Amino acid sequence: MLLDGKIAIVTGGTRGIGFATVKTFLNQGAKVALFGSRKETVDIALEKLKEENKDYPVIGLYPNLMNPQEVKEAFKKVVDTFGRLDILVNNAGISQRDKIFDYNVEDFEKIMNLNVNAVFICSKEAAHIMKEQGGGVILNTSSMVSIYGQPSGSGYPTSKFAVNGMTKSLARELGKDNIRVNAVAPGVTKTDMVASLPDAVIQPIIAGIPLKRVGEPEDVANAFVFLASDMASYITGVVLSVDGAARS
């Protein structure tokens, strides 16, 4: 298995791309700490995993990702439980589609706080641990809109452009510590939000995608597995598109 014996943290692991990543990592031999925003949703996710395999080595935590002290304590709990930390997947993220004239500063800050500041806080904590133990992998969740922008909700693409910048910069800074830093940029992916869109909305989107389908959460999870594995041991600082060659 590609991640045999590796220890991973996946933020936003309770549903969507994060949950698929947790499951795929477990099936590839990793031990996983799933982070969510609330105890209730973390417990539901853990229950779902237990139904599939009661022996999955997985724990659930719900630190406030924007609070460095809570993040520090949660990461310590992971290391105390599993012994080390090999992989961090910064996946938790939110979006918002208001036009600029309706977009208030509080909403802009909310997006930047989770999509950018929390990625910085978690990456910093992971880097401390990984440097000390001799290496590791940090993976960020960017988006197709980090390449093309989008015609509304400018805070979201702005945050993902920042994620790409952080990915490339930390890759250069942390390479000497044997820490690889990469990002995956999903296109439209069938998480709850997309799955609930009516056919009239989803069909034109599919028509514009050369592979003629939206992505499955597992498509993104598989890219994370590859980048986290030793098969990608000379790959760092890349933003890997997983979008069926969509261009919008």
Ligand code: NAD
């Ligand atoms: P989702 O809404 O299904 O899941 C988001 C996850 O983030 C959940 O586990 C949630 O608990 C967590 N989260 C939300 N707010 C949080 C907070 N304040 N603190 C901690 N955790 C919080 O989303 P998804 O579609 O699976 O998206 C996951 C990532 O993929 C995001 O970074 C998103 O920007 C990115 N992405 C998604 C798509 C898509 O089409 N679904 C496309 C490109 C990029």
